[in-house]
Amino acid sequence: MAIYTKKGDKGETGLLGGSRISKDSLQVACYGTLDEANAALGVAYSQIENKEIKSIIRDIQKQLFVVGAELASDEKGYSLLKEKISGKDVTTLEDIIDHYEKKLGPIHEFIIPGETTASSHLHLARAIIRRAERLIVNLSKTSNVRLEIIQFMNRLSDALFMLARAEVYYSMVEGIKEKVIEKIRMGKTSHELTLEMALKMAKVAERKAAEIGVPIVFTAVDASGNIVLLHRMKGALLASLDLSPNKAYTAVALKMATHELAPLIQPGRELYGIQVSNQNKIVTFGGGYPLKINDEIIGGIGVSGGSVEEDMEIAQAVLTLFEEERGGLH
Template identity: 45%
Template sequence: MDYSKKESNKDHYINLGKIYTKRGDTGETSLLNGQSVKKSSIQVEAYGIIDEANAVMGFAKSLVEDEEIKTILTHVQEKFILVGAYLSAGADYDTCVKEKITKQDVEYLEKHIDEYNKRLLPLYKFVIPGDETSSASLHIARTVVRRAERAIVKLSESIKFPAEILKYINRTSDLLFVLSRIEDDNRTINYIKSRLSEALRVGGTDKKIYSFQNLTLENAKRIVAAGELKAKELKKDFVFTVVNAEGNLILQEKMDNAILISVEVSRKKAYTSASLRAATADMAEMIKPGRSLYTLQNDPKYVMFGGGIPLFKNEILVGAIGVSGGYVEEDLAVARECEREFKKILEGK
């Protein structure tokens, strides 16, 4: 990017009167203060990486859906043009650059970092980018900004810049990290909302989410009875919960020696399977840090380990079974037996 100065009523640092100037054909370029330097210089490298970071933030912005985040990114991009001007002006920044990076600019970033960080769950391991395209692009922007920071530190060994420049770059990388996690959470929340609305909606045109009346109390008793036979094979006592498509209780039975906490856990497993229309065992991977359902791990309404299975008839959700009382594998084995019995009911056996 050419940071040559243009005089007008506003402060501009880009002259687009002509796209090519041929000044760079010999490997040199002109700085904002008029000095000619090699393109291999650390000064050109520094503001070149700032330009690159600006472009990557623009790419990330095109993928983000949250309008507030888009606005913040645009604000930072505008400031990065100013940072590039600082770096291009070098020691003459005070006379060449009219607008300044101020303490208030740094505080603007810190304010948003603090506000967004309050919404996030604690991190227990390193984030591995890639589950969401928008958040991954923000991580790319973050690493480019970090590279710019290293170049500016190197440049600062020979040219002194206001402390706010380096602070602003440092806080930007922190902000991009927080925004990437927020973007992951936003996508997760939207996904969950859509799944819940599908599961709980009554009416509309999607017949696959209608409640189906054939899952009667008698059917629920038969399903549980099959599970109890499997439990006796395992020589353990379990709690069984059967709910309808809306997650409402049809039947709950506790075998004599099942532990009390299993009553609540089995109910939550059934509700989770009905709500998300998926087996709780399948959700276990999705609640790990960085995955799409991570934010559900601390939601008390849901249980994300084996023992909950949705029940479908012709792809229509009719209810769910939740089993608790043993190890995860045992809960799942008993729940699968209940599911097999349900399929026998559908087959008229």
């Protein structure tokens, strides 16, 4: 069967149901714009790696065909439709919006498209959907357009906005993971944090903690974030058994003290949202420090049990010992 039929050579096109209509009519503009949006979504789909977002986009593309079919139908064609957009579809979009808003948090400034190629195409699709919505609202003034379609189009642009934000977030997380994996692939560093050194640091941490009067958990990890030693003082908080090693892991994974992360995770900053990455192992308050020899990270420490200030004070005592002893590491 030939792609071309020559039936549209006079500027008309056929509707589902058999009647013909001018190609520059408002009705054709409505479903034609949906086709345009679907194409933009296809580009985004081909670029996105996150399976959850890809699945949502594919479902949306199928729903746009459903909306388009209804808008491209005459009275007879409408009666032949087997599937129509319903209130349930509107609710599904609202659930998507709520899910990602909860995950990503509120925004406090306008978002300029362009952070990733895929998110840019999602923003493009969102803008096209907005245009389609305006056309459909205009069509509803002279033709019978169901309320569910108008509602669906309104929610869809918001859903695409949230998906664009999610795409940027997941791309950032994957970038961080790749850096961590690359560090692990590099193998052992030229210096190693030994168990002997970790034990010395644990003794200093316990002595300083006893001096302050707070029982703590002290953790030392190697350059790959693996635990070398975990030491728990009697009476230390159970929560510290998670926080201490996670602080040490964070310091190694991000190559910085954990208290330095706080300003970087605020909305709009470069590491916003990282605290929920890496299986929620990232800690963004004080008590975790990387251990360095000549700018080479050989491990990290984490202290948890007191206030943030107390944890940092104890950790500083450990770092002092490390500075004195690091010449003996090999």
